[in-house]
Amino acid sequence: MPEGHVVHRLARDLAADLGGRRLTVSSPQGRFTAEAARVDGTVLRHTEAYGKHLFVGLSSDDEIHVHLGMQGKWLRVADPARPALPQVRLRLATEAVAWDLIAPARCELLTEAAVEDLVRGLGPDPLRSDTDAEAAVAALRAAPGAIGAALLDQSVVSGVGNVFRNEALHAVGIAPKRPCRELSTSEARALWAELRRMMAQAVEDGRIVTVDATDRAAVPEAEARKVYKQQRCRDCGTPVVTSTVGGRTAYHCPREQPG
Template sequence: MPEGHTIHRLARSLAELVGHRVRAASPQGRFPADAVDGARVEDVDAVGKHLLIDTAAGRTVHVHLGMRGKWLRFSPVTGAPLRQVRLRLATPDVAWDLIAPSRCELLTLGDRSALVGRLGPDPLRPDAEAAEAARRLRSFRGPVGAALLDQGVIAGVGNVFRAEALHACRIAPTRAARDPSEADAGRLWAVLTRMMTRAVEDGRIVTVDAEDRLAVPEDRARRVYKQDACRDCGTPVVTAEVGGRTSYSCPLCQPS
């Protein structure tokens, strides 16, 4: 499933629709395209793993890509969208086609506010508060590895950022979320912010040190995530199910 940096990159790209009246279509027939057809796009925003396209019609197109969803961009626009397209948003110059999302729906302003209100602070948003993130993290009943995957605690974090940020902070994913001090929780937030911000710029998650991060092979781009051995100390990486997902950690760097 795409993590938060992917959705923020998408929001940047889809922002080219802002200020334009878009033609909307749903060849698949599973989205009420008529409700936004001809509407002006006022903003494209990302909160955690959620993409929000606000229109002047007072409706927001909410998209969650899930495991298989993706947006395809076409410019110039050379033909009609394929039948499997859930939603096309197009201007005369460009078309964005959405395929196989886990969710694509219209929200009212109230629905939009409720959705955002259920999410925790997003490390990639300037309005996020580190203190609130630390409070939610340390209030979580369960392991810290599960807390980081709970979008109501911190929004946008997935399995890769969980593994790499906890490793960078020397925190075992199985430790109780209440155990790290406020200072440790603050450091974890700072590490997530740095890693995720860099991933937005790079278009991929690279946590190892390298002069040219984009040249690092994908299977060697992380320190513990899906690695046989810790890239820092060489200790074999251990796995466990935490929060319903496989966690990766170094038992030497991250003692439990």
């Protein structure tokens, strides 16, 4: 269940397994059958993540665009001879390995021009090296409404989901309901830097762990965050406050995130 770190990690892992390889493309579930037939036998040229969007570029000049939505996931299948489950929307296979896409919100073929249009509508992605930090800071300060809502708006910044917005705001001591226009430049800079740090760490970990731990992999999922879905703040023990911000449940520590 994917925020941007999952998509960036997938771009990397798919490229490692499938980059430069000729693909057998199929849609066992049937909702991508015509498109799969069109690109079956093409070579995977590159993969790219932008926000929560994944693009798989093929030698036919088609791009497969995948958005996982809330439930989508890719499963790596070590034995490509093993038939896919019937609910698999898309299988990308070589003779060595297969990747199966389950329950995506979107899976479609786009032209490169259509990809550019889509990406143009996305705000800066903290996980990309080609983003302008000062532009991101300006966009955050200029956004209408609360910072907790702006962080979920993919046209303001992209790739941030409900876990990162709550954990990053906590890390920099900003309450989710603070209006964007009230944020100082230094606050917005700290928030952007924290998003970049936290999300990059999550790409490496393959999960979101924001508590301090020597062995990050050993932290149980339910205890991996400081405020998100926590009863008490894992820094100071203060009861976590829940509210609705930007249409989703926000979590914050009233002591460390005043206002």
